[in-house]
Amino acid sequence: MSVQPRTQPETEPAAPRRRTSRRPLLVRLVQLALAVVLLGAWELGAAAGVVDPFFFSRPSAIVGQVGAWVADGGIFRHLWVTLVEAMLALLIGSAAGLGVGFLLARVRVLAEVLDPYIKVLNSLPRVVLAPIFLLWFGLGIWSKVAFGFTLVFFIVFFNTYQGIREVNQVLVDNTRMLGAKESQLLRHVFLPSALSWIFSSLHVSVGFAIVGAVVGEYLGASEGIGFLISQAEGVFDTTAVFAGMVVLSIVVLLIDVVVHRGERYLLRWRPTGPADTGAN
Template structure:
């Protein structure tokens, strides 16, 4: 009973049970429909929004913001991770500042970014970047530092110069670390931009959730969450495909279920 098929069946089963008991609890009057809505209502709402086209501009804005913060934050994170891992002195000097910056709760930055970058896309991107950057940065740093010293020595003895060492040894070696951070980073990028939208925007899923909440439309709030969840899963699957392509040299890991 551990085949891919049976895992899929059980996964669907868990979902059906969760949604089903929610639905039943509301029908039976155990949960108040006003506060908890109903899976069937939420599904209808998501469908309506998709068909009427109301959801797409919001989803587009959110995904644009998430992608931009992911790309900018990821690029900055990989770059600084590499530089600091290769320059121990610099990393020692900057260490306290990085810690301080990383320990800041991002939500408190949102109002500042709203003031600096306005209600549009860029204030959300800025918020997303501050989240993505640190996740990718720490993983890249660690990935580069934990390269097998024998492999580095071997490449150097075979005549690799600094640039070749980075390209042929350090980047590939750090890649599995970077990838594991990308999974997390994508999720956090979306959370950050949605929080940004929620606090002040004119567009986006976070904005639409805030709007629904403003009129006590629980179904609208859950519909927004559902759209987000589907989006996060789709993007995650995409990253995983890319990862599988780029890390095909890795021995298959034991017990890694196909999630």
């Protein structure tokens, strides 16, 4: 009777797995260190007179301004107005971009007919449209929503259109041979295949929706973060201007985290590679 030699369990993949698990923490530490270095250099430069605080303020003053706004409570009313405008622009623009993108990707003749018109509309400078929207919709919320819509729509549309066009035609043909209807193809083939493209556009669209709301408020409004920034610029208060930008940056980062969590949940069926392990 022969005795088979005992084999040791394979332990070689353990080291790469540990390195991969530590990578997100390392990335966060490097990001934090970079922020500390940049803000520290800015603060020291302002204290030494290398950076003129009148034009660039200083981080400590900006943090103090944000803290004063939070303690006063008035910032929340302005922030709420800006968020409502941005979210409406994001939702309406994304829904329209998804619908039109799916339609034109599936109906090639319609896409060819509308192609020059879409290119012309996309080439229009958005800032020029903002005063027109103010004339059409007034100084209320809908002029900002309309301006944000023009920024969000084309980003989502082009990503959705390309995502649908990139679906493997062999997969579509095989699914059709099994008797799938167009609605079933949309639900089980096209939508899952295009989700990566769609979420990629949403990450960018969040920032553009905020930009649309703030620019609209900057040009004409009575409340909102853009209104605060405009008022601060009117009295040359650079500290308040930078404080407004800091508040907006924090909000955009938080919303992007929410979008990323939703993406991970909806795409949990997708296999993750080394490039995905360092994601937020």
